[in-house]
Amino acid sequence: MTVRVKVCGTTSVRDAVLSAEAGADALGFIFAPVSKRLVTPQVAREAGLSVGPVVARIGVFLGQGLDEVLRTAEAARVSAVQLHGPLRGLYVRQVAAYYPVLRVVRPADLAVEADMWRDEPGVTLMLDAPEPGGGVPLDWAALRDVFPRGAWLAGGLGPANVAAAMQALNPAGVDAVSRLEASPGVKDPALVEEFVRAARPS
């Protein structure tokens, strides 16, 4: 199975284009006000329009209200929504009625959330470190027996370790931000290229 590669924290047309040209399958646009990579829906929309019809545009939210999520996603013209934080199942289902959802979970919550979303095709699990965008890798060895089939992996991934993470857990997709940046919110083109190449060995 070909692993999907998501480059998160896109804040400009320049970074969207360089990530798409490097071969990213998906771009993440962070709409959580706590983030150092916060982007406006208008810039996200322009950046998303600049990468053609194939690259997915994923709106990233952390504990925000349903109205805000749906309004922002619509204004930014994203193609999917990524949900962080402790959330009720009903809320996730309400978002999933409009957008494919990447539901982000910490290792501590994995068992419960994996049970909850096992038969829900519109909701895909992404395992991430407790602090999103923190650049801290998970303990892949400890997750080997419990990592759900079809789930995505994030948390401290970058060019130097993504191949080992894939070898350990066989995720359907990988996602990264802090190890691909020159400074918070600004991509380093070489790191993005190396990340995509390392995630897709020929």
Ligand SMILES: O=C(O)c1ccccc1NCC(=O)[C@H](O)[C@H](O)COP(=O)(O)O
């Ligand atoms: O990256 C952020 O600043 C952020 C803030 C609030 C919610 C989500 C955020 N990022 C979401 C992502 O998808 C990151 O790529 C993921 O957490 C991995 O980050 P990193 O460990 O830095 O690669």
